[in-house]
Amino acid sequence: MLKNPLQEYDLNINRELLIAGIDEAGRGSVFGDVCVALVVLDLSKEYFYINDSKKLSANQRLKALEEIKQKALYTDVECLSAQVIDEINILEATKLAMNNLINRLPKEISIVLIDHVKISNPEKQIISITKGDTLSLSIAAASVLAKVHRDALMDFYDFIYPQYGLKKHKGYLTTQHYENLLKFGRSPLHRQSFRYLKDENR
8 A cells, every 4th residue: 555645745735635646548659548537535544455557457456446436535537539639749638638637626625746747727736746656645546547447448449440459458559559550550549640650651
């Protein structure tokens, strides 16, 4: 179980305030949406399964997700399409999704912890934490929610575009995915702005 981030950082804030954690999934993918999740945990409760989503197996992520559903005070997810990513770039799309989530937050939640990405918001105190998904329980919870949500989305797209093997690699550029791109070309949901696609006639 990860520690409460407020015990790890001297943030000079009232420790009774509600805290939101934000993280993303799919930023490095070449197919489909980037998904950003926000989680407000009840930090008075104990958590046993939540960890950085990259350190958890698929089954462990489902256990962590169930724990989030049972104990979280608030959750939200925002996904932006490959078209939006191509229009404004992946970093700006990620920031846009994060800001959209923050702008939907109830007013009483005034502190937001974000994994690495730096954004500003006039209504909230935003704190960027490098490797935050390994240091903050709230960010780790958001990483789980974002990952499970996006994986389910990729599994859905696998039914529409079975030729790419999305269910296996979730849209990342594995050898199999690259070979399938050479064979079948790009789908409408591949990110056209990514260099390997932009510079090649596929």
